[in-house]
Amino acid sequence: MTRLRSAKIDRSVAVVCWVSAAAVCATFGCLLIEIIRAGYAEVSWEYLTSRPLDAGRAGGIGTVLVSTVLVLLVCLAVSIPVGVGAATWLSEFTTPGSRRARFVTGCVNLLASVPSIIFGLFGMVFFSQMLNLGISILSGGLTLACMVLPIVIQTTYSGLRSAAVELRLGAAALGLSRTSTLWYLLFPAATNGVVAGLLLSLGRAMAETAALLFTSGYATRMPESLLDSGRTLSVHIYDLAINVSGAESRAYASAFVLLILLLLVNLSTSMLAERWLRTRQTA
Amino acid sequence: MSPISLRLSILSRRTVDLIAGRWFCATAVLAASIVLLILVFVVREASSALSDIGVVRFLTDDTWRPTAGAKASYGIIPMLAGSLFVTSGAVIVAGVPGVLSALLIRFYAPPFLATIHRRVIELLAGVPSVVFGFWGLVVLVPIINRLHPPGQSLLAGILILSLMILPTIALTAEAALRGVPASYSSAAAALGMGRWATIWNVSLPVARRGILAGFLLAATRAIGETMAVVMVCGNIVQVPDSLFAPVRTVTANIAMEMGDAQAEHRSALFLTGLALMVLVALFLIAAGGPRRSEVS
Structure with a gap:
């Protein structure tokens, strides 16, 4: 029953x-x-290359795309070396479970839970005002770098940990220095992890809006240096949807471009990872 | 290799090791210090509001009107209520389909379809919040407006946020169910228990903690979300009296006002940011520590 x-x-x-x-x-x-x-329907070559006119109701998103790429480059140029370094230290230069390791891990995990608008507040006070970088692409990129750092650390760390113990033991038996072991054996083994971190960070950074409102700002002109303000694609969508009336179709077009870019990033980065792995193995 | 060059190369190798070790250590210190820096700076900026206005006024003033000069009021209760209503609503709405998605992937769907459903959910997790917000504004809000004006409302916020946090709930629940030892389900099968009896009496109780932790992680994501909420909630400072009433959340308030806030007002906004961090911390403690990563 x-x-x-x-x-x-x-x-x-x-x-x-x-x-x-x-x-x-x-x-x-x-x-x-x-x-x-x-x-x-709205996207054309001209749309992708010309600058926004009339607050974005006309023209294109050329300068917005340039600013987006610059912000992302700054973000990755900072977060990848620092993140990979910190993960390497956690994995290879300290005893897992030691007090120092637990402290660093705890801080990084806490960082991963901070809401993005708080990163925006911090970036505004620290990078824009205290370090005097102003509302600029550099401030925005650095703020995003702080935000994606936990992702890079976690993926790189798990990549390094996945390298077999035999690799480390064999390298030690052959008298390889720590640096050589890292460079020739462990980093190649961790490539997957690093690239996964790169991919996830790029996606997360590209999607971010709140952290950039007060750090890289809204300017639509062509950025001449990293100290110029420049709006990213996601900020552009927000601005068109909220602050500009009669720009809905343009916001659709920008959202479409952002979604396609995110898809392209995922595809090309995983392809790059595959190719990189192959060349490392044959070299 | 002559003895001398061998010795040199060993020496330089040691130097390289030393420099590399220092660099890695420095990056680790830098990574750990960021979250502390964030805390220090938010507290520092909020401190003048804390001392000049005082916590009591933040909790007892009945509305938020920081630019009214001498008659300025700084009540954050309506916005805290907004944040909590939107968040709890989203967790309730996303909870059931989230767990059901996990059950489907683990137990009911054939492997091929389970993989596809997982991919779809992972894709959903990758959609930017500003796109969710925009879609909510142009599609969802007009629909709600037809039911009950004005459309930009607590309900719109809850629905959009629930779509955003559903992947978190589904993927953590799926991982928790995957963590249930296979021997348990074998034992259940040996006792003649059917699929549903096994799920209800064995898998779900064992995975309960993981599933609940997923709910709380989803809640931290929802309460910290800014863009989607700014775009669909209407942003009127009030304790909402119905699902169709507009609300303003703590995050939305910061995003809208920080651009041109001065002095007291600015400091007060940082204080609301600090309140947000405290809320997130409470959720994390309830979930059993900060987000568990593979590092820990």
Whole structure:
């Protein structure tokens, strides 16, 4: 009797699971189709290369794309060396579980939980005002670097940890220095982790808006140096949707470009990872 | 290799090791200091509001009107309420489909479809919050507006946020269910328990802690979310009296006012930022420590 009832519940739960999953996928599908349908019609080569005019109601997103790329470059140029370094220290230069290691790990995990708007506040006070970088691409990039640092550290760390113990023991037996062991054996083994970190950071940084509002700002002119203000694509979407009336179609187009760029980043970075692995192995 | 050059190369190798070790240590110190710097700077900027205005006024003033000169008021309760309502609503709405998605992936779907569903959820997690907000503004808000004006409302915020945090809930629940030892389900099968009986009596109870931690992580994400909420919630400072009433969250308030805030007002905004960090910290403690990563 209870068995029969249990089987009945099982069937209904299965139905509910499928229905709810279908509903989630359908909602997501609606979102994607809406953005692609309305955005695709607006995007042209001219749109991608010309500068925004009339607060973004006309013109394109050329200068916005340049600012976005610059902010991302600053972010990665800082977060990758620091993140890989910190992960290497945690994995190779200190005893896991020691007080120092636990402290650094705890701080990094805490950093991963800080809301992005708080990063914006911090970047505004620390980079823009205290270090006197102003509202600039450099401030924005550095703020994002702080934000993605935990991602780089976590992925690189797990990459290094996945390297076999035999590699370390063999290198020690051959009398290789620590640096050589790292350079020739452990970093190649951790490539996957580093590239995964790069990919995730790039995606996260590209999607970020709140941390950039008060650090890299809204300027739409072509940035002449890293100390110029420049709006990124996500800030551009926000501005068009909220502050500019009659720019909805342009916001669709920008959202479409942002979604496509995120997709391209994921694809090309994983391809790069594959190729890099192959060359390292044959070298 | 002559003895001398061998010795030199050993020496330089040691120097290289030493320099590399120092560099790695320095980067680790830098990485650890960022979160402390953030805390120090937010507290420092908030301190003048703390001493000049005082915590009591933040909690007892009945509205937020920081630019009204002598009659300025600094009540953050309406915005804290806004943040908490939006967050708890989103967790409730996303909770059931999130866990159901995990059950589908683990138990009900054939492997091929389970993988596809997982991918879709991971893709959903990668959509930028500003795109969610924009979609909410142009699609969801007009629909809600037809039901009950003005459309930009607590409900819109809850629905958009629930879509954003659903991947967190689904993926952590799936990981928690995957962590249930296979021997448990074998034992359940040996006792003649059916699929649902196993899920209800064995898998879910064992994975309960992980699933709940996922809910709390999702809540930290929801309460810290800014862009999507600014775009769909209407941003009127009030304790909402219905699902269709506009609200302003703590994060939205910072995003909207920080651009041209001066002196007291600015410091007060930092204080609300500090309040936000305290809330996030409370959620994290409830979830059992900061986000568990593979590092720990």
